[in-house]
Amino acid sequence: MARTAGSFGGVTGPRVLSTAQRLFARHGYAAVSMRQIASEVGVQAGALYNYIPDKQSLLFDLMRTHMDEVLQAWEDEPHPTGDPLAELEAFTRFHVRFHLERREAVFIAYMELRNLDPENLEALLARRKAYEESLTDILRRAKAARLVSISDPKVAAYGVIAMLTGVQTWFKDGGDLSREKVADIYWEMTRGAVGAMRG
Amino acid sequence: MARTAGSFGGVTGPRVLSTAQRLFARHGYAAVSMRQIASEVGVQAGALYNYIPDKQSLLFDLMRTHMDEVLQAWEDEPHPTGDPLAELEAFTRFHVRFHLERREAVFIAYMELRNLDPENLEALLARRKAYEESLTDILRRAKAARLVSISDPKVAAYGVIAMLTGVQTWFKDGGDLSREKVADIYWEMTRGAVGAMRG
């Protein structure tokens, strides 16, 4: 019956991932050593290799998992279909909410692309492209229905996503604005940016 | 008369800076070694220390210089005063143009804040804040004159700057869109995002 301390429920593995995520987000992948991660997990550096093959895999696992969760979360998000503007509002609020809920993972996903091996980079960019495409598709249909005044749905999608993602660089809980209120503001800005009719 | 090869016109010093800028932008500060920089400059690692006291100073010099140049360039940029919407258009076009002209420096300025020593970070954030404030000020006056529909000039400034800066993540020269045309699109999106009257 007796088992090794760390194996109860398999807590060490997940702790390696969450600790690495926190440290990578705070100091950057290249600036964080395996010894630092091990130290915060509470094991020796060598023990990490029971859970991950190497440092690069650790980074890629975090980034791939994050992107898969974003894609899955948007797929699962209840949102209307058939009304492009309603879809755009749902996407905007979803993106702001999700990016405020997962700030560490979001930060890593945007900052550490350069540190991915070529094949890992390719895999990650494919997922990012799929996510961007879900917004571009909404904007394309909105344009076709003459609900927005944009000329280039792809460029508009880049602009909107950059604007929305930026919320995580300044927002602080406990300030003047609630997350709800911030989402309202960003939806107002998004609606304006794409030239949607006010209604 | 004879001087050491590298000292003619003092070319090595600037080359250290430009090489470091290129490498930091491409691979990240922490991932680039002094030996790499020296190798691309064409000298041995030890020779770098004739031009810079240490690696951290090299990073800070690049970032501080960039921010000072942004601030100076906007100050020198001919733009109307007194008409907040005309100022906003000038700022938008200036920001897009400048950020496409200095992509390496811009990239570093946004990605390497975490690698600055505390006192250097403070100095850099003060400059960034001053730049953001020049946009916030425009938006505040535009709001006072009821030319825009935003509720919070500070949040609107964050949103606009994030949207505009994002142009450097996707724009490629030689594609379907010229820089001029891209600036037109971003001005259209900015005008909409702040809820400016169409005129």
Added chain:
DNA sequence: GTCTATATCTCGATAGAC
């Protein structure tokens, strides 16, 4: 599953010859 110990390598920075 974690430990200690270590192999192998690279890092930033310095010293001193020329």
Added chain:
DNA sequence: GTCTATCGAGATATAGAC
């Protein structure tokens, strides 16, 4: 001003005992 040589530290990853 650049070189060679090197110091001391810290890096990733592995081996083998328990």
